[in-house]
Amino acid sequence: xxxxxxxxxxxxxxxxxxxxxxxxxxxxxxxxxxxxxxxxxxxxxxxxxxxxxxxxxxxxxxxxxxxxxxxxxxxxxxxxxxxxxxxxxxxxxxxxxxxxxxxxxxxxxxxxxxxxxxxxxxxxxxxxxxxxxxxxxxxxxxxxxxxxxxxxxxxxxxxxxxxxxxxxxxxxxxxxxxxxxxxxxxxxxxxxxxxxxxxxxxxxxxxxxxxxxxxxxxxxxxxxxxxxxxxxxxxxxxxxxxxxxxxxxxxxxxxxxxxxxxxxxxxxxxxxxxxxxxxxxxxxxxxxxxxxxxxxxxxxxxxxxxxxxxxxxxxxxxxx
Amino acid sequence: xxxxxxxxxxxxxxxxxxxxxxxxxxxxxxxxxxxxxxxxxxxxxxxxxxxxxxxxxxxxxxxxxxxxxxxxxxxxxxxxxxxxxxxxxxxxxxxxxxxxxxxxxxxxxxxxxxxxxxxxxxxxxxxxxxxxxxxxxxxxxxxxxxxxxxxxxxxxxxxxxxxxxxxxxxxxxxxxxxxxxxxxxxxxxxxxxxxxxxxxxxxxxxxxxxxxxxxxxxxxxxxxxxxxxxxxxxxxxxxxxxxxxxxxxxxxxxxxxxxxxxxxxxxxxxxxxxxxxxxxxxxxxxxxxxxxxxxxxxxxxxxxxxxxxxxxxxxxxxxxxxxxxxxxxxxxxxxxxxxxxxxxxxxxxxxxxxxxxxxxxxxxxxxxxxxxxxxxxxxxxxxxxxxxxxxxxxxxxxxxxxxxxxxxxxxxxxxxxxxxxxxxxxxxxxxxxxxxxxxxxxxxxxxxxxxxxxxxxxx
Numbered sequence: 001x002x003x004x005x006x007x008x009x010x011x012x013x014x015x016x017x018x019x020x021x022x023x024x025x026x027x028x029x030x031x032x033x034x035x036x037x038x039x040x041x042x043x044x045x046x047x048x049x050x051x052x053x054x055x056x057x058x059x060x061x062x063x064x065x066x067x068x069x070x071x072x073x074x075x076x077x078x079x080x081x082x083x084x085x086x087x088x089x090x091x092x093x094x095x096x097x098x099x100x101x102x103x104x105x106x107x108x109x110x111x112x113x114x115x116x117x118x119x120x121x122x123x124x125x126x127x128x129x130x131x132x133x134x135x136x137x138x139x140x141x142x143x144x145x146x147x148x149x150x151x152x153x154x155x156x157x158x159x160x161x162x163x164x165x166x167x168x169x170x171x172x173x174x175x176x177x178x179x180x181x182x183x184x185x186x187x188x189x190x191x192x193x194x195x196x197x198x199x200x201x202x203x204x205x206x207x208x209x210x211x212x213x214x215x216x217x218x219x220x221x222x223x224x225x226x227x228x229x230x231x232x233x234x235x236x237x238x239x240x241x242x243x244x245x246x247x248x249x250x251x252x253x254x255x256x257x258x259x260x261x262x263x264x265x266x267x268x269x270x271x272x273x274x275x276x277x278x279x280x281x282x283x284x285x286x287x288x289x290x291x292x293x294x295x296x297x298x299x300x301x302x303x304x305x306x307x308x309x310x311x312x313x314x315x316x317x318x319x320x
Numbered sequence: 321x322x323x324x325x326x327x328x329x330x331x332x333x334x335x336x337x338x339x340x341x342x343x344x345x346x347x348x349x350x351x352x353x354x355x356x357x358x359x360x361x362x363x364x365x366x367x368x369x370x371x372x373x374x375x376x377x378x379x380x381x382x383x384x385x386x387x388x389x390x391x392x393x394x395x396x397x398x399x400x401x402x403x404x405x406x407x408x409x410x411x412x413x414x415x416x417x418x419x420x421x422x423x424x425x426x427x428x429x430x431x432x433x434x435x436x437x438x439x440x441x442x443x444x445x446x447x448x449x450x451x452x453x454x455x456x457x458x459x460x461x462x463x464x465x466x467x468x469x470x471x472x473x474x475x476x477x478x479x480x481x482x483x484x485x486x487x488x489x490x491x492x493x494x495x496x497x498x499x500x501x502x503x504x505x506x507x508x509x510x511x512x513x514x515x516x517x518x519x520x521x522x523x524x525x526x527x528x529x530x531x532x533x534x535x536x537x538x539x540x541x542x543x544x545x546x547x548x549x550x551x552x553x554x555x556x557x558x559x560x561x562x563x564x565x566x567x568x569x570x571x572x573x574x575x576x577x578x579x580x581x582x583x584x585x586x587x588x589x590x591x592x593x594x595x596x597x598x599x600x601x602x603x604x605x606x607x608x609x610x611x612x613x614x615x616x617x618x619x620x621x622x623x624x625x626x627x628x629x630x631x632x633x634x635x636x637x638x639x640x641x642x643x644x645x646x647x648x649x650x651x652x653x654x655x656x657x658x659x660x661x662x663x664x665x666x667x668x669x670x671x672x673x674x675x676x677x678x679x680x681x682x683x684x685x686x687x688x689x690x691x692x693x694x695x696x697x698x699x700x701x702x703x704x705x706x707x708x709x710x711x712x713x714x715x716x717x718x719x720x721x722x723x724x725x726x727x728x729x730x731x732x733x734x735x736x737x738x739x740x741x742x743x744x745x746x747x748x749x750x751x752x753x754x755x756x757x758x759x760x761x762x763x764x765x766x767x768x769x770x771x772x773x774x775x776x777x778x779x
Contacts (some may be wrong), residue, residue: 061524095557104556111523111560116547122513123548126520133476133502133526153544156513163508317558318592320616 002055002219006279012054012211013270014288016046019070020267021296022079023242026069026086030246034304035086039100042070044241047266048173049074049143051214055222057138061131063111063124064143066101067173067240071143075110079299089306096309097317117178118144118151121170125157128168128231139167139225147178149192155199158231162199165230169221170196172235173208179244180252193235201231208238209264212273322398323372325356329390330368332574333625334361338386339394343367348376350397357394362458362629363490374398438601438632438666441650447603449635458628460602461491461567464609465529467638469499472527475613478505478518479531479568488533489569489628515541515566519548522564522618529613532568535584535622549618550593565612567621570598571663571714574626575758578750583715585661586723588620589691595644596691598622600665602632604689607642615644622691624663647695649702653684656708656775659699659725661688664712664763671768678769679778691721699725700733707738708775712768717745739775744768 023041030039042049045067053074056062064071072082077093085092086100093103103113111127114120124142131138148154149172161168172192176183184190193203202224206217214236221232239261243250250258274280280288327337341358344350350370357368374397381394388394444450455463469475476499481488483496483506496504507514511532518528532538538545549562572581589596595617599605605623612619642648650665651672660668665687675681684702688695703709709729711722722743729741747761773779 063520093557094555094559097557098555102552102555104552104559106556106559111520112552112556114548116543119516119543119548122516122544123520123523125513126517126522127524128520129517130521130524130526133521153512153516156508156510157516159508159510160513160517164505317554317556319595320553320558320561 002215004215008054009270009274009277009279010288012050013267013274013285014292015050015053015074016211016267016270017288017292018079018296019046019050019073021292022069022073022083022299025296025300026083027242027246029083029087029300029304035100036088037099038066039086039246040067040244041240041242041246042067044261044266045173045175045208045238046070047211047214047269048171048208048236048238051211052141052171052218054215055218056141059109059136060138061109061111061124061127061140062143063120063127063140064113065117065120065145065148066113066115067145068103068113069100072103072105072110075105075108077105077108077110079296080302083299083303084306087303087306088308089303090309090313091302091306095313095317097313118148118153120144121148121151121154122157122160125161125166125168128161128166129164131167132164137226139169139222141169141171144170144172145178146172146174146176146183146192147181147186149195150186155195158196158199158201161231162196162201165228167225167228168231169218169225170201170231170233172233173238174235175238175240177240177244177252180248180250182252191235193233196231196233201233203233203235205235205237208236209261209266210269211266322377322396323374324393325370325372325395325397327388327390327392327394328359328368330359330361330366331363332576333629334363334390336387336389337361339381339383339388340365342379342383344376344379344395346376346379350374350376370397372397375400438630439669440601440603440632441648443649444603444633447635449637449640450633451636452633454631454633455602456628457599457602457605457623457630458489458491460606460634461609461623462493462495464606465492465613466495466498468610468613469495469503471638473503474525475527475529476503476505477529477531478507478514480507480509480533482506482531487531489625491623491628492531511537511540512544516544516548518564519544519562522549522562523552523560527563527613529565529567532566534573534580534625535568535570536580536582538566538568538584545588545594545618545620546591550591553617554593561616562618563616565609565619565621567609567612568623569625569628570622571624572626572751572758572762575753575755577753581751583713583746585622585691585713586715586720588622589694589721589724594618594620594692596620596622597644597689598662598691599689600627600662600687602630602634604642604648604687606634607640608644608689610641611644614641619644622662627663630666642689645690645693645695647698648687648689649698650685650687651683653682653706655682655706656710656772657684657686657699657702657706658710658712658768658772659686659688659722660712661691661721662714664714667763667765668712668768671765671772674765674769675772679773679776681772681776681778683772688721694724694728696728696732699729703729703733704736707736709737709741710744710768710771710775711741712744712763712771714746714763717743717748720745739777742771742775744771
């Protein structure tokens with residue numbers, strides 16, 4: 001297990017909090033009509049991406065689903081520009097042409113942000129192929145929602161990754177619902193991490209509400225993949241507090257279920273640990289809270305003041 | 321009673337074969353299932369078994385004899401005491417001859433397997449680097465891939481049977497041997513998966529050439545082609561391009577029926593972010609494939625199985641390329657314009673010859689070469705000169721490339737038209753299996769002639 005420094009605890013807490021404040025603010029802007037289309041929030045799942053990112057090399061690649069805001073923040077990308085993409089402005093990461101679901105940052109090896117369920121899985125496998133083809137020691141982390149685990153191309157990608165021993169770490173973010181359909185109503189066999197077994201891909205299940213468990217699993221899995229052993233699957237058990245997207249009232253689940261998960265809130269777990277280990281005082285934590293709120297408020301302001309793309313941009317970036 | 325052993329058709333498009341080895345000799349007794357010969361086709365060398373039984377009375381060809389037509393008798397077996405007679409014609413050919421069917425202009429056919437001799441256009445003959453040797457389209461494609469792979473090690477090829485099998489249609493022959501298994505990859509039959517993988521590799525900076533065994537199977541992967549490959553540059557605000565070539569045979573082969581005979585040219589041409597190319601000769605296949613591989617965008621490269629054996633001269637300069645988006649005026653003319661692409665170029669040329677001979681009509685033929693972006697300038701300039709236009713293509717009629725051309729021409733050259741534009745397409749039905757119906761389905765030379773007469777108001 002990776003040895004965590006004091007600074008790591010603060011980093012984890014800050015990033016997770018930043019994601020949550022960002023998403024809350026995005027929900028507010030959505031309600032105000034400043035953000036349009038589909039908007040999928042990551043609240044409740046923060047420990048997953050932050051835990052994984054604690055073990056990443058900066059030249060590693062990542063590809064994820066449309067629930068991508070938190071992934072970009074954890075990658076160290078600028079919340080201002082992320083929010084500006086959500087508001088469809090020219091300062092957004094995709095210059096206002098992608099929106100919430102389609103964001104990329106090539107210089108940070110962040111390859112999206114994909115709107116089609118499952119499509120990112122062969123793509124991430126291809127990015128891993130490139131790392132291997134180029135003789136690089138890097139790996140590609142490919143995130144998969146539980147809903148995509150019933151999608152054929154995922155298994156085609158597993159087969160290819162295992163056949164060609166590609167350096168890809170598959171991370172299933174099992175938040176229990178594919179839109180409104182619970183996993184047990186969609187998947188025959190609930191242990192999604194075992195679905196690589198037929199291809200010889202090892203897998204394990206991890207508590208995704210606890211960032212320390214995620215780090216431990218990601219560290220082990222990352223080493224396995226980086227050493228050239230081929231792909232590995234981590235199924236992270238997590239939970240989204242909000243609906244599938246902004247327009248989803250989430251009536252398919254009970255309030256008790258939600259409250260139950262909130263008892264194990266991922267951010268609270270880290271905070272408790274920090275205080276217990278005396279890494280920071282309550283006052284210091286409060287300062288982080290205040291600074292984070294301020295940073296996200298500024299991001300929202302930036303994103304609503306950034307200009308809309310110029311009309312001439314309609315016809316650019318179709319071809320290189 | 322004696323029986324002829326005929327040169328078998330070992331693939332849907334095989335028209336002739338070479339007798340590489342006899343495994344029997346005169347006087348042998350042959351039982352059904354015995355191996356009798358090794359036949360080399362354009363795709364492979366295969367052993368042939370006896371179906372009938374008897375004593376080998378005669379071997380009609382020697383080992384090593386080449387280009388023996390399919391259905392030609394190669395040996396005779398039977399009772400040694402009986403007299404031998406050789407039949408003059410094969411019943412299949414007779415059936416077709418007898419099938420004289422009235423055709424209408426919008427639908428048609430003729431799947432001749434031997435109409436594949438290319439006469440280069442005058443413009444191409446002026447190319448000072450033109451080879452004296454004629455090579456097949458198959459070889460032109462292969463050579464170009466090899467040349468580009470030598471230049472840039474980011475170029476690699478993947479697809480079903482491209483490596484050890486040497487290509488289902490032998491287009492990748494020898495590439496594995498030269499470039500190794502790291503760069504020539506056999507994939508499982510898993511189009512959706514390996515297409516997504518190749519798209520991811522292209523996002524990350526490699527330059528994949530992805531072979532679809534035929535474009536019919538690209539349907540399995542069409543989400544990755546359109547939603548991922550074509551759109552990501554735009555969706556990423558110009559950050560992530562996708563330099564990939566999707567290539568393979570498109571359209572009808574020979575009697576492979578509905579699921580294996582479909583022309584996707586207008587489907588892919590509809591998509592912003594894709595470029596679409598359809599070569600018609602070894603010459604332009606070379607020049608266009610080089611441009612496709614060098615292009616930083618996703619390119620759909622639509623080959624044609626029947627054209628793989630088409631021979632013609634090429635330009636062997638390893639930097640020779642034909643720009644994407646430029647049509648070729650295959651033949652100049654003044655009376656009407658025929659706009660076509662891919663395999664229909666050959667039929668259009670045949671039609672033009674007959675139009676001159678029989679009706680004294682001088683047709684201008686434009687070979688589009690690229691379908692997207694479309695060279696509208698060349699089309700409009702031609703129509704402004706000839707005032708009459710027909711489009712000829714193998715695809716279904718609804719929303720075809722010809723439909724878009726008709727729209728552009730009525731919009732931008734309305735005052736120049738002396739008659740309505742007429743489209744010649746395949747029939748608006750799934751491809752039938754029966755040889756007779758297949759011929760009816762596909763556009764034929766007579767259909768082109770009838771369309772030309774109609775726009776010229778000739779009864």
